[in-house]
Amino acid sequence: MKKVKVLFAAIVLTTAFQSCKENDNDLKEVEVPSEPVEETATTEMGNPADVKADGGSFQIVALPYAYDALAPNIDAKTMEVHYSKHYVGYTNKLNKAIKGTDLENKSIEEILKGLDMNNTAVRNNGGGYYNHSLFWEVMGPNGGGEPSGKLAEAINNDLGSFENFKTQFTDAASKQFGSGWAWLVVDKDGKLKVTNTPNQDNPLMPGAEVQGTPILGLDVWEHAYYLNYQNKRPEYINAFYNVINWENVAKKYDAATAQ
Ligand SMILES: [Fe+2]
CATH class of the missing domain: 3.55.40.20 (Iron/manganese superoxide dismutase, C-terminal domain)
Structure with a gap:
């Protein structure tokens, strides 16, 4: 998240600096996103269907819904x-x-x-x-x-x-x-x-x-x-x-x- 914020700040500053140099007296309003773009989640949620126990007499029962199906509860x-x-x-x-x-x-x-x-x-x-x-x-x-x-x-x-x-x-x-x-x-x-x-x-x-x-x-x-x-x-x-x-x-x- 820190990296994203630093990168975002750098882009904003660079853009503002260039904008000032090119058009000192003709400032234009630049559309700036209100929030930095969120970092993409790096940990992907697994699929319950891929989960297997080791071999033996008993096997796990299939989870009949996705991991996020009961959220937010x-x-x-x-x-x-x-x-x-x-x-x-x-x-x-x-x-x-x-x-x-x-x-x-x-x-x-x-x-x-x-x-x-x-x-x-x-x-x-x-x-x-x-x-x-x-x-x-x-x-x-x-x-x-x-x-x-x-x-x-x-x-x-x-x-x-x-x-x-x-x-x-x-x-x-x-x-x-x-x-x-x-x-x-x-x-x-x-x-x-x-x-x-x-x-x-x-x-x-x-x-x-x-x-x-x-x-x-x-x-x-x-x-x-x-x-x-x-x-x-x-x-x-x-x-x-x-x-x-x-x-x-x-x-x-x-x-x-x-x-
Ligand atoms: Fe438990």
């Missing part, structure tokens, strides 16, 4: 780093942790439901893989608003109202100390519950306080919001409501209650 750089670095990292480490074990042939849900909570490599990376795979799917451009149909009825019946759901979910996300997740879960009785978990734990795991099938999750690790929101987690939580893809959440609700 979630900025493109955060999405890029989150998807192509953090998520890929969990996936690679999960594959490494289960290589050569009988977990290789199980689904991620089976692995997490039957998890040995002392197996920290699978707990952290299997959780990280599952949680983020769900996270990408429950957001989208043109998201926000409120759910409809059976999910809306269930929220009213089980949580009181949509506003009550928001209050509980915001509370769960705000009060999760340190890194973790807030969840909307279908419990074993088919009822909706709001809960939170630390680190990369989730409600599928045997140690979870509220057990069930997650249908909506919010990542409150700092890597999910710090670039744009710094320490203002409440603002990030509020913005999340603008990008929730309720249609996909409803599909997950239908699948969880059909089991």
